[in-house]
Amino acid sequence: MTKNANDKLDLAKLRAHIGEKPRTKAGQVRQAWPDIRQLLDAGHSLKDVCSWLNEIGLQIGYARLSDYVCQLRRRDAVIGSPAQTFTAVDGRVAEAAGPHPLAHILEREKKPVGFDYNAEPDPKKLI
Secondary structure, three states, X not given: OOOOHHHOOOHHHHHOOOOOOOOOHHHHHHHHHHHHHHHHHOOOOHHHHHHHHHHOOOOOOHHHHHHHHHHHXXXXXXXXXXXXXXXXXXXXXEEEEOOOOOHHHHHHHHOOOOOOOOOOXXXXXXX
């Protein structure tokens, strides 16, 4: 089996686009996110960061920037949290470390829901 030149991906061509300005505002904010995060961590207000972004050519309103920043912080929190590790045990998948991903839902399902009517109430509990 011989490999010809067309069988290889030209990744250099793909990498050439890394420094280009993304087409969408969300992409532009994602590209600038490390710098935006540093400015916010240094104590600068989001309003100031928004005006500085507009000065450098990223035309974005405060509300939209605030939304994107919240999304990126949530993404960082998920990525930065300890990864769930799972191992196969006897053909089953068992969680090796960390809480169950749906623990809050499982806990809520244990609690009774709604109004529990008692036809014969305890007289001591009445007013």
